[in-house]
Amino acid sequence: xxxxxxxxxxxxxxxxxxxxxxxxxxxxxxxxxxxxxxxxxxxxxxxxxxxxxxxxxxxxxxxxxxxxxxxxxxxxxxxxxxxxxxxxxxxxxxxxxxxxxxxxxxx
Numbered sequence: 001x002x003x004x005x006x007x008x009x010x011x012x013x014x015x016x017x018x019x020x021x022x023x024x025x026x027x028x029x030x031x032x033x034x035x036x037x038x039x040x041x042x043x044x045x046x047x048x049x050x051x052x053x054x055x056x057x058x059x060x061x062x063x064x065x066x067x068x069x070x071x072x073x074x075x076x077x078x079x080x081x082x083x084x085x086x087x088x089x090x091x092x093x094x095x096x097x098x099x100x101x102x103x104x105x106x107x
């Protein structure tokens with residue numbers, strides 16, 4: 001009986017801790033809307049295409065990874081309002097900077 005109660009309590013606690021709050025879901029939806037309205041580089045563009053269309057980045061962050069064939073080099077270019085991530089020389093993702101009041105990405 002005690003084991004059953006403990007197991008039920010553990011399951012209830014685990015489910016309660018893992019469920020996202022409605023505020024987190026709303027924040028994610030707002031972030032997606034902002035990204036869709038923003039003109040940013042898209043997946044598959046080359047570094048040359050990005051630089052030609054969007055200009056030179058304000059900063060080129062140090063390359064990360066590249067230690068093996070399973071960890072390709074990841075390059076990051078910072079533009080006003082967003083960061084572009086490249087795997088080798090191809091865009092894999094563009095991400096808006098965090099709005100004021102939220103924790104920004106720390107390079």
